[in-house]
Amino acid sequence: MDVALQIVINSLVAGSLYSLAAAGFTLIFGVLRVAHFAHGDVAMVGAYVALAVVALWGGQASVGTMAVGLGAGIVASMAVGVLVERWTYRPLRGAPAMQILIAAIAVARLLQSILQMTAGSSIQMFPIAQQAPLVIGGARITPVQLTVLGVSALLFTGLYFLINRTHLGAQIRAVADNPALARVQGIPVERVTMVVFACSSALAAVAGVLQGLVINIHPAMGFVLVLKAFAAVVLGGLGSIPGAIIGAFALGLFENVGAWYTSGIWKEPIAYLVLLLMLLIKPSGLLGRSTGEEVKL
Amino acid sequence: MTEGGRPLLEVDQVKKAFGGLQALQGVSFTVPRGAIFGLIGPNGSGKSTLFNIISGFYKADGGRVLLEGRPIHGLAPDVVARLGLVRTFQLARPMKSLTVYENLLLAARRQPGETPWGALFLPQSRWTPPAAAARAEELLALTGLDRVRHQSTAQLSFGQQKLLALAAAVMVEPVILLLDEPMAGVNPTLARRLRETILTLREQGLTFLIVEHDMEFIMGISDYICVLDHGVKIAEGTPVEVQQNQQVIDAYLGRAEIG
Amino acid sequence: MSVFLHFLNTVLIFALLATGLNLVAGTGGMLNLSHAALAGVGAYTAVLLVMKAQWPWLAAFLAGGLLAAITGLVIGAVTLRLRGDYFALATLGFGVVAHALFNNWISLTRGPMGIPGVPAPSLLGLTLRSPAAQAAYIAVVLALAFLTARRLARSPWGRALRAIRDDQFAALALGKPALRFKVEAITIAGFFAGLAGAAQGFYIRFIDPQQFGLNLMISILVAVLFGGLGNYWGSLLGALMYVGLQHALSYIGLPPHLVGSGQQAILSVILLLLMIFRPKGLLPEPPLTRPAKAGEAG
Numbered sequence: 117m118d119v120a121l122q123i124v125i126n127s128l129v130a131g132s133l134y135s136l137a138a139a140g141f142t143l144i145f146g147v148l149r150v151a152h153f154a155h156g157d158v159a160m161v162g163a164y165v166a167l168a169v170v171a172l173w174g175g176q177a178s179v180g181t182m183a184v185g186l187g188a189g190i191v192a193s194m195a196v197g198v199l200v201e202r203w204t205y206r207p208l209r210g211a212p213a214m215q216i217l218i219a220a221i222a223v224a225r226l227l228q229s230i231l232q233m234t235a236g237s238s239i240q241m242f243p244i245a246q247q248a249p250l251v252i253g254g255a256r257i258t259p260v261q262l263t264v265l266g267v268s269a270l271l272f273t274g275l276y277f278l279i280n281r282t283h284l285g286a287q288i289r290a291v292a293d294n295p296a297l298a299r300v301q302g303i304p305v306e307r308v309t310m311v312v313f314a315c316s317s318a319l320a321a322v323a324g325v326l327q328g329l330v331i332n333i334h335p336a337m338g339f340v341l342v343l344k345a346f347a348a349v350v351l352g353g354l355g356s357i358p359g360a361i362i363g364a365f366a367l368g369l370f371e372n373v374g375a376w377y378t379s380g381i382w383k384e385p386i387a388y389l390v391l392l393l394m395l396l397i398k399p400s401g402l403l404g405r406s407t408g409e410e411v412k413l
Numbered sequence: 414m415t416e417g418g419r420p421l422l423e424v425d426q427v428k429k430a431f432g433g434l435q436a437l438q439g440v441s442f443t444v445p446r447g448a449i450f451g452l453i454g455p456n457g458s459g460k461s462t463l464f465n466i467i468s469g470f471y472k473a474d475g476g477r478v479l480l481e482g483r484p485i486h487g488l489a490p491d492v493v494a495r496l497g498l499v500r501t502f503q504l505a506r507p508m509k510s511l512t513v514y515e516n517l518l519l520a521a522r523r524q525p526g527e528t529p530w531g532a533l534f535l536p537q538s539r540w541t542p543p544a545a546a547a548r549a550e551e552l553l554a555l556t557g558l559d560r561v562r563h564q565s566t567a568q569l570s571f572g573q574q575k576l577l578a579l580a581a582a583v584m585v586e587p588v589i590l591l592l593d594e595p596m597a598g599v600n601p602t603l604a605r606r607l608r609e610t611i612l613t614l615r616e617q618g619l620t621f622l623i624v625e626h627d628m629e630f631i632m633g634i635s636d637y638i639c640v641l642d643h644g645v646k647i648a649e650g651t652p653v654e655v656q657q658n659q660q661v662i663d664a665y666l667g668r669a670e671i672g
Numbered sequence: 673m674s675v676f677l678h679f680l681n682t683v684l685i686f687a688l689l690a691t692g693l694n695l696v697a698g699t700g701g702m703l704n705l706s707h708a709a710l711a712g713v714g715a716y717t718a719v720l721l722v723m724k725a726q727w728p729w730l731a732a733f734l735a736g737g738l739l740a741a742i743t744g745l746v747i748g749a750v751t752l753r754l755r756g757d758y759f760a761l762a763t764l765g766f767g768v769v770a771h772a773l774f775n776n777w778i779s780l781t782r783g784p785m786g787i788p789g790v791p792a793p794s795l796l797g798l799t800l801r802s803p804a805a806q807a808a809y810i811a812v813v814l815a816l817a818f819l820t821a822r823r824l825a826r827s828p829w830g831r832a833l834r835a836i837r838d839d840q841f842a843a844l845a846l847g848k849p850a851l852r853f854k855v856e857a858i859t860i861a862g863f864f865a866g867l868a869g870a871a872q873g874f875y876i877r878f879i880d881p882q883q884f885g886l887n888l889m890i891s892i893l894v895a896v897l898f899g900g901l902g903n904y905w906g907s908l909l910g911a912l913m914y915v916g917l918q919h920a921l922s923y924i925g926l927p928p929h930l931v932g933s934g935q936q937a938i939l940s941v942i943l944l945l946l947m948i949f950r951p952k953g954l955l956p957e958p959p960l961t962r963p964a965k966a967g968e969a970g
Contacts, residue, residue, distance in 0.1 A: 151757070151761075204944065204948075207948050208947065208948060211947075211951070212756075212951075213755075213756055213757040214703055214756050214757055214760065215947050215951045216947075217703070217757045217760055217761075218703070218893070218897070218943065218947050219943075219944055219947040219948065221890065221943075222940045222941075222943035222944040222947065223940070223944060225890060225936055225939075225940040225943075226936075226937055226940035226941060226944065228933075228936070229933040229934070229936040229937035229940060230933075230937060232932075232933035232936075233930055233933045233934065233937065237929070237933075339886070343764075343768075346761070382772070382776065384772060385768060385769050385771075385772035388765045388768040388769055388772075389765075389769060391761070391762075391765050392762055392765040392766065392769065395751075395754060395758055395761065395762045395765070396750060396751070396754070396762065468845065470841070470844075470845075489844070490841075490844040490845060491843075491844040491845075491846075491847050491848055491849050491850065492849075494844070494845060494846060494847035495847040499845065499846070499847070500845055501845075502841075502842065502845070506839050506841070506842040507842075508834070508835045508838050508839060508842065508843075509838055510834055510838055510957065510959070510960075511831065511834070511835065511960065512959075512960075512961070514961075515831060515960055515961065518828070518831070519828075519831055519832060519835055519846065519848075520846045520847070522847065524828045526827045526828035526829060527827075527828040527829050527832055528829060529824060529829055529856055529860060531827075531828075531829070532823060532824050532827030532828065532829040532830070533820060533823060533824065533827075540827060540828050541828065563961075581846060582845075582846070584846075585846055585847045
């Protein structure tokens, strides 16, 4: 029973990280119809900037320095995200999907290599105090892991309100639904797109920093993270934020259950296997509406 | 309706819905061999949907389509084409990286050069069967595209593209040709050429099912007409009969023609 | 001289990889992101057959190509019904899964430690140990691949593949079985990828999963896109550019640990600029037949 509970806890933590990334990814996909493969690397930029800021104080990081670091990381990610939109996706608006896909991958690799050149290739973590885990029903969870769950829950609530209860959210939904129509209705599509990128990148930064807290970070992880986000999104239904979140938690569950059964060896490719299977069996995801692919003309 | 023997194409109670919208509510008609059969109806009547179902690009929700007695509903579009039912598209769709002549040869059947083995191990002279090259020549002459045979299809006028599409479709050796609004957007000279080509091909034994909005053209060329409105067949018969049908007049012909 | 020979061998192997990918992505219009993994399949197959099963080198070499081809066939058959960008992602997924297999099937592949001590190729009783000898046989393989790809691209088969690339629905309407052509293209390309991977293994005398991952995949892609989709001279050019860049960066004195990421950064920028300004690459795809005869219009 404790094993099951531990798996659940690990899945929730992993799922929270993935869902932060997946939610941002879906926001961008909804508005631009673009798979933003640099998203994970944007997250890593935020994480590394946070790390650098925290290192300014030296020694162990306190809640205060972490908060400052996080703030810096969020700003950095937002800047990078907006630049990517401006210089990559905007010039390619209307281009064939493959061209955009390759460009997105190129940007992702560019960010990754810049990180590697400036921050090095070693695995890093935030220098926080050793955590004494709380024991709940035979399973363990550290305060930091609890923080991850709490922060994610908070952010999703905020995201929900933003999308569904604000004027900006209405504009975002309009653009996601039909950009041409939204433009005709007077909605500043370019500005809304920029805001969406900024918000998504902020979420990504949080995901990156949280990952640096509970696991570790490494420049190559950006691509891994975005592929997992993509797997979550495909699993939950392309274009649906709740679907992306559910998909992310499901992915976390699959990973941890799979890791337990195979003693960790096959944990890494599970996300890709899930992605592969979903693409082959039901590309519209578990929750998504049919993409209309059967209507071929 | 049938002139001795089995009709060439039978459409039997075909149904199709998109989400909540019922596009076709059980449409049936038959096309006799050697006929020119017109399919008309206002926009949204389900003509294109029906076309796509017959040619294998959509799957029907119910009903059957029989070609020479053989069920073809549910088969892939390329299979349907090879069985003898070939369609054109409203927007011509030429292959941009090919010339006119290459576009015709592309459509030829049973080319030894179209397998990797044949491409690699047969000499270039054996890649295309002489009969195919000869047929291409005939069609180039028939459509008047002879003069532009080495031009890239991207450089053709819209009407020329439609002539090319028709010729390419014929290269596939069909028994029936489905033409999707062949006259749309074509200037009068080329329209006349298209009309003549269709009639010549019919003399050569081809059957036609044509969707059109150009009333003068379709009433003038068809042996039979079927009228659709909101996914339902509201009339069927010779052009004269259909033009005198009150329901058709109310639904379609009476109103100003919507493009 | 040995620097030059090393440069040459690397270019030849890379050009072989690029030629195969060009057939699939250029002429065929399919972004098969498992191409590098197929090279890995070829490498592991050939090396293991020689070292563990004592197969004669040539047979093992060809078997590497064959197994990679079959893998490509299976991947293609399964993923080709997906829309273009989903197809790319699915093949990316396959590539990652293959990488995981190489890494984790330790009993067979020794996982991340790789397989050292790969023997030199031996052909007709001669051991091709020197770089010059290796360059010779790889050049022959490359020449064959180049001629094969070009002939295929110019043939009715290639014409059908291009048509399917340009407008699959129109090609289907003309009775062309699109899936069959595409699977054939991936299979043939897979064969050359496998040979290239094997050649690399026998040249470096060491193989590990890292060699055949996403890094290689993107590099080959950049080379093909740079040279020109559908232009096979372009793939040679792209290979030259890629390897040249690699050598240039070490030459100008960049510290070794920065060379890899520096190269990656520059290649990414090149790729991005290509996508924005010249998505089809530098050299255009050659037409199928000779241009208009004298006296014809256009």
